[in-house]
Amino acid sequence: MSTNKVSIDPITRLEGHGKIDIFLDSEGNPEDAVLQVPELRGFEEFSRGRRAEDMPRITERICGVCPEAHHFASTKALDAAYSSPPPETALQLRELLYNSYIFADHLLHLFYLGGPDFLANGATKEKRNIVGVINELGEAVGKKLLAARRKAHEAIEIIGGHQVHPVTGIPGGLSSGITASEKEELASIGKDVLDFSEDVLELFHEKVIASEDFGALMNNARFSLDSYYMGLIDEAGKVSFYDGDLRIIDPEGEEYARLDPSEGIGLLEERVEPWTYVKFPYLKGVGWDGFSTGMDSGIFRVGPLARLNVGNGMKTKLAQKEYEKLLEHFDGKPVHQTYAYHWARMIELVQAAERIDELARLDSITGDEISSELGEPGEGVGVVEAARGTLFHHYELDQTGIVEMANMIVPTTSNSAALSISIKQAAEEAIEVGEISEEALNRVEIGFRPYDPCLACATHSVDGGLDIGLSIYDDEGKLIEEIEK
Amino acid sequence: MDRVLIAMPKKEDKRKLAAYWASSCGGCDVGLLGLHERLLELIDFASIVFWPAATDFKYEDLRSYGDGEIDVTFFNGGIRTSENAEMAELLRRKSEVLVAYGSCAHLGGIPGLANLSERGTLFDTVYRENPTTKNPANTVPKQVSEGKFGELELPGVNEKVGALSDIVPVDYSVPGCPPPPEITEDFLDLLLENDLPETGSVIAGGKTVCDECDREWNQEAIEELKPPGDVNIDPDECLLDQGIICLGPATRSGCDASCPSVNRPCRGCFGPPEGVEDQGAEMLNSLASILQIGEEGTGLEQERELLGALPDPLGTFYSFALPVSIFGGRVEDGGTNEHE
Amino acid sequence: MEFEPKLVGFLCKWCSSAGADLAGVSRREYPPNLIPVTVNCSGRVEASEVMRAFRDGADGVLISGCHPGDCHYTSGNYKAGRRVALLKHTLDEFGMNPDRVRLVWISATEGDEFARVVREFTEEIRALGPGPYSNAKERR
Numbered sequence: 001m002s003t004n005k006v007s008i009d010p011i012t013r014l015e016g017h018g019k020i021d022i023f024l025d026s027e028g029n030p031e032d033a034v035l036q037v038p039e040l041r042g043f044e045e046f047s048r049g050r051r052a053e054d055m056p057r058i059t060e061r062i063c064g065v066c067p068e069a070h071h072f073a074s075t076k077a078l079d080a081a082y083s084s085p086p087p088e089t090a091l092q093l094r095e096l097l098y099n100s101y102i103f104a105d106h107l108l109h110l111f112y113l114g115g116p117d118f119l120a121n122g123a124t125k126e127k128r129n130i131v132g133v134i135n136e137l138g139e140a141v142g143k144k145l146l147a148a149r150r151k152a153h154e155a156i157e158i159i160g161g162h163q164v165h166p167v168t169g170i171p172g173g174l175s176s177g178i179t180a181s182e183k184e185e186l187a188s189i190g191k192d193v194l195d196f197s198e199d200v201l202e203l204f205h206e207k208v209i210a211s212e213d214f215g216a217l218m219n220n221a222r223f224s225l226d227s228y229y230m231g232l233i234d235e236a237g238k239v240s241f242y243d244g245d246l247r248i249i250d251p252e253g254e255e256y257a258r259l260d261p262s263e264g265i266g267l268l269e270e271r272v273e274p275w276t277y278v279k280f281p282y283l284k285g286v287g288w289d290g291f292s293t294g295m296d297s298g299i300f301r302v303g304p305l306a307r308l309n310v311g312n313g314m315k316t317k318l319a320q321k322e323y324e325k326l327l328e329h330f331d332g333k334p335v336h337q338t339y340a341y342h343w344a345r346m347i348e349l350v351q352a353a354e355r356i357d358e359l360a361r362l363d364s365i366t367g368d369e370i371s372s373e374l375g376e377p378g379e380g381v382g383v384v385e386a387a388r389g390t391l392f393h394h395y396e397l398d399q400t401g402i403v404e405m406a407n408m409i410v411p412t413t414s415n416s417a418a419l420s421i422s423i424k425q426a427a428e429e430a431i432e433v434g435e436i437s438e439e440a441l442n443r444v445e446i447g448f449r450p451y452d453p454c455l456a457c458a459t460h461s462v463d464g465g466l467d468i469g470l471s472i473y474d475d476e477g478k479l480i481e482e483i484e485k
Numbered sequence: 486m487d488r489v490l491i492a493m494p495k496k497e498d499k500r501k502l503a504a505y506w507a508s509s510c511g512g513c514d515v516g517l518l519g520l521h522e523r524l525l526e527l528i529d530f531a532s533i534v535f536w537p538a539a540t541d542f543k544y545e546d547l548r549s550y551g552d553g554e555i556d557v558t559f560f561n562g563g564i565r566t567s568e569n570a571e572m573a574e575l576l577r578r579k580s581e582v583l584v585a586y587g588s589c590a591h592l593g594g595i596p597g598l599a600n601l602s603e604r605g606t607l608f609d610t611v612y613r614e615n616p617t618t619k620n621p622a623n624t625v626p627k628q629v630s631e632g633k634f635g636e637l638e639l640p641g642v643n644e645k646v647g648a649l650s651d652i653v654p655v656d657y658s659v660p661g662c663p664p665p666p667e668i669t670e671d672f673l674d675l676l677l678e679n680d681l682p683e684t685g686s687v688i689a690g691g692k693t694v695c696d697e698c699d700r701e702w703n704q705e706a707i708e709e710l711k712p713p714g715d716v717n718i719d720p721d722e723c724l725l726d727q728g729i730i731c732l733g734p735a736t737r738s739g740c741d742a743s744c745p746s747v748n749r750p751c752r753g754c755f756g757p758p759e760g761v762e763d764q765g766a767e768m769l770n771s772l773a774s775i776l777q778i779g780e781e782g783t784g785l786e787q788e789r790e791l792l793g794a795l796p797d798p799l800g801t802f803y804s805f806a807l808p809v810s811i812f813g814g815r816v817e818d819g820g821t822n823e824h825e
Numbered sequence: 826m827e828f829e830p831k832l833v834g835f836l837c838k839w840c841s842s843a844g845a846d847l848a849g850v851s852r853r854e855y856p857p858n859l860i861p862v863t864v865n866c867s868g869r870v871e872a873s874e875v876m877r878a879f880r881d882g883a884d885g886v887l888i889s890g891c892h893p894g895d896c897h898y899t900s901g902n903y904k905a906g907r908r909v910a911l912l913k914h915t916l917d918e919f920g921m922n923p924d925r926v927r928l929v930w931i932s933a934t935e936g937d938e939f940a941r942v943v944r945e946f947t948e949e950i951r952a953l954g955p956g957p958y959s960n961a962k963e964r965r
Contacts, residue, residue, distance in 0.1 A: 005636075009544050012537045015511045017568075038568055038639050041508055041646075046598035050800045053713040057752060058804075061595040064512015064663060082714065108515075112539050129540040131528050143522060150521035161747035163519055164512045164663050168747050171714060176747040374714030401713050402796055442541065456510050766873035769915060773908035781900045782893055789910035798915045811876040816920040816957045 004028070008441050011035075011448065013113045013129070015065045016412075016455025020444060022427050033427035033444060035420055037278040040459040047406035052078055052377060052397050056169040059393065059408065062460045065108065067165045068101035068156065069386030070408075070457075072242070073393040075169030076382025080262065081397050083375035084172035089367030093174055096186065096359040097159040097166065098242045098384070103193055103352035104152035105387040106304075106345050110200065111145055114342060114449035117442070118208045125438060137203075148196040151189045155356065158182050173371030183366050190357035197353035201322060204346045217446070218339035223425055225418055226251040226336050227293040228283060228300035231307035232261065232385045239311035239351065241385045247310045248283070251295055253334045256283070261383035265392055265409060269298075271417075278458045280417040281409065291421050299417045302389025303451060304344035309334040314347065316354035322347045338422050341450035377401045386411050388452050412458040415451050423447050490656060492679045493556050493581055500556040502531035503547075504586075505576055506538065507569035508596055508646065509562025513587035514538040516663025517559060523670060530677060531556060547579065555580045557676060561663075563589040563596055563808065564647040568640035577653035582681070584672070588662040590649040591687070592756045592764075593808025595662070597646045600807055600814025601799060648809050658687045660737060662754035662805060668739055689739030693758050694751050698733060698742035702726060706777030710791065718748045725775065730801055735761070735768035752804045763810045765802035830884040830950040831959065832859040834943070835870045839897040840932045841889035847936030855940040856947045859887065866890065867928075868901025872912045875926060884959050885925045885950035887942070892930040902930070922953055 004026075009019040017039040023031045043062055050058060056074040060067035072094060079086060086094070109115065112130045116123075120132035127135070134142035153163040158178060160166025168174045178186070208214050217223055228251060232244035246261040257267065270279040271288055282288050282298030289297035300306075314320040326343055327333055335344075359365065377397040384391050389411025396405040412419075426447025430440045493500070506514060514536075520527060534555060535542045558580040564570050577583050588594040649655050659672050672688050675681055682688070695702070702723040711728040718724075724731040724745055731750035733742065737758045744751050757764035773792065778784025795801075803810060836842040842863045848855065864870055867890025875886050888909060890902040905928065913923035927946055931939050 010537045012541045012543070013539065015538070017506075017537075036639060039508060039566065040642070041565060041596040042599040042602070043596075045602055046596075049601075049797060050598075051713065051797050054752075054797075054800060054804075057749075058595055058598075058800075061510050061512070061662070064510040064515050067510070067512060084714075108518075112518075125541045129533070129536075131533065131540075134525075134528075139525070142525065146522045146524060149518070153519070153521075161743055161749060163666065164515050167744050167749045175718070175749050176720075400796060445541075454511075761873075763873045763876065765915070766871065766876055769872045769911050770908060773911045774904050776907055777903075782903050785893065785903065785906055788907050792907055792911040793914045795911065795914060797918075798911070799918045802915070811873060811880050812919055816916075818921045818925075818957045819954050 006436055006441070008445060011445055013116065013445075014449065014453045014455065015063065015113075016453065016458070018453070018455050020423060022431065022444065024431075028431075030424075030427040030431045033424045035423050035448065037455050037459050039455065041456075043460040044406050044408065047403050050403050052081065052395065052401045052403055053170060055395065055403060055406070057165070057167055059406075060165050062408065062410070063454055063457045064164055066101070066105060066386045066388065066454060066457065068098060068160070069384055069391050070393070071160075071166050071169050072098060073382040073384045073386075073391045073408075075171065076243075076384065077380040077393040077395050078171035078382070079380070080382060081378050081380030081395055082171040083378070084372045086173040086372055087367070087369040089177065089364055090173035090370045092359055092362060092365050093159050093178065093370070094169070095242045096356060096365065097156055099352040099355040099359070100152045100155040100189075100193075102241050102387055103197070103349055103356060104149055104156070106349040106352065107145070107149055107152070107200070109345060109387075109452045110204070110349075114452060115208075117446050117449065118211055118214050122213065125442070128442070141203075144196060144199070148193055151192055152356075155186055155189045158186060170371060172374055175371070177368065177370040178366055180366055183360065186356075186360040186365075190353075190360035193353045194357045197350045198318070201318075201346060201350060204343075208342065214339065214342075218337055218343070221337070222429065223338050223422070223447075224336040225293045225301070225338060225421060227418055228256060228286070228298070229306035229309040229334060230264075230300050230302050230390050230414070231310035232383065232390065233311050234315065237312040238315045239307045239313070239348070240315065241348075241352070243384070246383065246390070248300065249310055249334060251293065251334065251336070253309070261390075261392070262381035264383065264390070265381065265394060265407070268409065270413075278413060278416050278455070280420075281414050282417065291417060291424075293418070293421065299421075300414065301418045302411045302414045303341060303387075304348050305335060305338075305341040305450075306389060307385060308344045308347065314351050316351045316358070318354055319347050319351035322350060338450050341452075345452070386454075386457075388412055388454050388457070389414055408460060410454070410457040410460065412451070412454045415453070416458060419448055419451050419453060422451070488654065488656070488684055490582065490681050490684050492681055493676075496556070500531040501534045501554060502527070503533070503535040503555045503558040503576065503580065504538070505535065505558065505560050505562075505572060507560065507562030507572060507590070507649075508565030509587075509589060511538065513559075513561030513589070513663040516561075516587060516661070516665075516669060519663070519666040519669055520673060521666065523673060526677065527673060547575065550579050552578050553581050557582045557584065559584050559586040559659075560649055561587040561590050563593050564643065564649065564652055565596065565599075566640040566642050570643070570652050573649055573652040582656045583649075583653065585649040585655045585658040587664055588660065588754050588756065588805045590655075591658045591660050592806040593646050593648045594805055597806070597808040597814075598800065598804070600645045602815065645814050646808050651808070656684050657682070660687055660689050660755040661740060665740055665743065667741075687737065687756070687759070689737050689755055691759050692738040694733035694736045694738055694740065694742050694745070694755070697738050697740070698723075698745050700724065700742075700745060707775055708778055710776075710795070720748060724750050730772065732764070732768050732802070734771040735764050735802075754805050756806050756809075764806040765799070765810055768802045769798070828951060828955060830858050830947055831882060831956075832885045832887060832943075832947065832950060833878045833883045834859045834861045834887040834889065835864050835867065835874075836861055837867045837869075837890040837897075837902075838863050838865050840891035840895065840930075841867070841939070843933035844889075844931045844935045844939045847934065848939045849936075851936045853936055853940035855943040858947045859943050866896065866898050866901035867905035868896070868898065868903075868908075870905060870908070872908060872915075875912060879921070879925070879956055880958050882956070882959055884953075884956035885927070885946060887946055888926070888928045889931045889939075889942075890928075892932055895932065921957055925950065925953065925956060
């Protein structure tokens with residue numbers, strides 16, 4: 001039993017509530033580091049009884065950093081539940097909005113969340129934030145960054161109705177199309193974000209990849225996890241955000257599964273631990289092997305690095321070039337180095353910007369046909385790649401269109417087992433005997449930031465609708481009760 | 486409350502600002518960033534001394550500040566756990582001006598729908614009866630577990646979701662889910678000018694969404710309610726006229742009717758209009774008044790049938806403001822009731 | 826001690842309240858459980874006022890107006906009819922027994938009817954037991 005516990009409370013520069021407890025042995029070495037998530041709201045519980053068409057607007061309140069992901073996973077689930085495939089214009093507009101979201105979210109992470117650890121140039125607590133970053137990079141860069149995020153959110157507003165929490169997703173399409181002048185605005189936004197993304201890439205190389213601090217983390221094999229990976233790919237096998245096939249690869253890079261994403265939930269199981277409200281999904285077919293990775297452990301990862309591992313390339317030109325650089329640096333794939341997530345995220349940011357630019361120039365986005373007739377309500381699954389990874393929404397509707405069952409599997413939950421291992425790795429490296437400095441504790445937090453966790457997403461509910469077992473221990477660690485669901 | 490603020494006290498040094506999320510989705514933190522380039526003005530106006538989303542200050546830093554040392558705190562998220570309630574009290578003490586920012590802090594928000602749960606709390610069957618819970622009084626239990634590594638604690642989940650004002654007095658409410666950029670900017674301007682409105686004010690309009698909506702209302706009675714998926718929505722006509730339930734009449738103005746502008750009905754995120762206590766009841770009244778099948782009085786039976794069968798009245802009328810409504814959530818009635 | 830229901834009655838002044846007065850003048854007996862509130866029309870009664878009555882301890886709420894076709898304001902009672910239908914449905918969803926709210930039509934000449942309705946409603950609510958916020962509520 002440990003004698004000493006150090007807490008980081010709350011953990012910061014991520015989405016959601018969390019605390020990390022680090023247990024030290026009698027010599028002051030970290031024995032274990034545990035991430036606890038102390039929040040939950042119960043979306044799957046109160047979604048029951050709601051009208052189906054309200055679900056995109058309800059479930060997006062699971063997360064205000066990635067609401068577009070929930071909104072469209074939900075809308076796609078309804079497209080399926082009502083057997084109503086959207087017309088081309090609606091799909092293009094949805095994808096345009098979706099890429100604007102990926103762009104904005106990844107940009108938020110770089111400058112506000114994970115980035116300040118490297119961009120604020122080794123600063124102390126007071127300066128390790130967006131203010132410190134703007135001071136370091138200068139107000140001109142600061143203004144450009146603020147403008148870029150604004151434009152991405154304006155694009156979301158044009159198509160989705162709001163800058164945050166879009167509302168236009170309906171089963172079978174969108175509630176509203178765009179005008180010719182809105183198309184011009186979108187085209188102008190596309191051009192601007194594309195330009196900015198090239199600046200960002202340059203900045204990232206200069207300030208992050210080239211930095212000693214970051215290099216030491218990214219190139220250090222001790223921060224690797226040889227996990228399975230999951231992501232969506234299009235027909236050509238390229239990294240895809242809005243739609244595609246689901247692909248899972250094993251730690252050696254071989255394909256483990258490729259299937260219709262709606263069948264993906266069937267491959268998963270979740271484990272409950274009594275010390276946190278978040279659960280730990282793993283691949284049922286491989287099995288739970290404790291908090292470790294490898295061919296025999298069903299723990300898998302999702303998100304930017306996972307997507308780049310799963311895909312055979314990027315959809316767009318500039319992103320593809322950068323992708324090849326990353327692969328060259330790591331000598332092929334799968335890339336297991338956790339800190340490479342930050343780089344993968346930048347590559348995706350570039351693809352998102354290129355896609356916004358491409359889609360905004362299509363003539364068909366001002367088309368009049370933006371929704372399809374609905375069939376009878378039934379069951380449906382909608383899957384998208386949220387910024388943080390694969391997101392599933394699964395609904396069962398009764399014949400009047402009321403929700404009987406709603407199940408959401410969110411990416412940060414999928415990453416939670418890997419996250420736990422990475423935090424432990426970070427603690428082991430950061431905390432040397434007797435050294436519990438503020439900087440050391442920040443290095444532990446740096447350990448989770450590659451995952452860009454969204455803990456509000458991860459703890460939206462009590463039970464995720466999968467087969468779960470709950471083990472209850474007494475204070476001596478003895479098993480009292482097991483509850484099967 | 487007795488406090489009357491007209492301005493923040495004069496200060497020599499730069500002002501101090503905090504932002505916190507209770508039971509939140511993070512959308513209001515993104516909402517604050519909706520100031521975009523004007524964020525530079527905010528940063529100029531105050532140093533941020535606590536904001537878990539964006540800065541590294543920890544709870545121990547917050548506790549070390551003096552009472553009232555923080556000039557303004559933007560508090561978002563509802564009160565769901567014991568930790569949320571503790572933070573509300575702590576931030577009230579440490580802040581000169583406490584702002585309920587966004588629908589959850591203002592009204593309870595969408596997570597407030599959990600108050601409809603029959604089981605009272607979401608955890609009752611799984612976590613509250615957990616034998617490792619150490620708190621003997623069992624009021625708001627902290628979850629304590631011990632495994633191989635040591636003792637770990639989690640905050641307890643309260644019976645019901647509440648708004649910020651259920652726990653502490655709130656100086657101002659900035660409504661919206663999240664507050665749109667214009668509304669946030671309005672409040673920023675008040676801070677920059679240090680000219681604060683009456684304590685207890687809601688920083689938005691004094692009318693209803695209908696007032697701002699461009700759609701034409703023909704004062705027709707609604708003859709039928711449209712089922713979902715009817716794709717032929719007239720972009721110019723009032724949604725209620727078209728048989729789509731829109732909460733415009735029962736919702737505070739200030740958003741420029743952004744949802745009706747994209748053919749989506751208002752769901753009431755700004756909360757009830759000035760002077761109205763229960764947004765859902767207000768909408769219920771309005772809807773019943775304007776629904777009319779055939780000549781007045783002749784469609785009585787069908788009207789009652791239609792209204793008695795309206796799907797999900799609670800979800801429709803109380804999406805955002807259930808916790809601050811008259812009942813606040815599910816009602817326990819011991820009277821003979823075949824309902825579930 | 827037997828449970829004595831606390832009832833609130835919203836009575837329209839043109840018909841029902843006059844009918845109640847007639848019951849009094851005619852010395853018709855009916856239980857004292859109902860607290861009468863005169864409103865100028867049954868259509869004036871808002872859903873929030875009924876909810877507030879329950880929240881403040883009422884066990885039952887009676888709304889009484891003019892017969893269809895006789896409303897002094899032409900259509901107020903029709904609106905009341907629709908409102909009560911939607912309110913009962915909503916109360917049911919909240920978990921309250923919707924029979925705790927009753928809408929009746931009583932004219933100015935129906936003193937007997939008024940007494941009968943109040944007697945009946947009192948016994949119905951007595952059988953249902955205390956309302957959800959009643960002081961007399963037996964806690965489970």
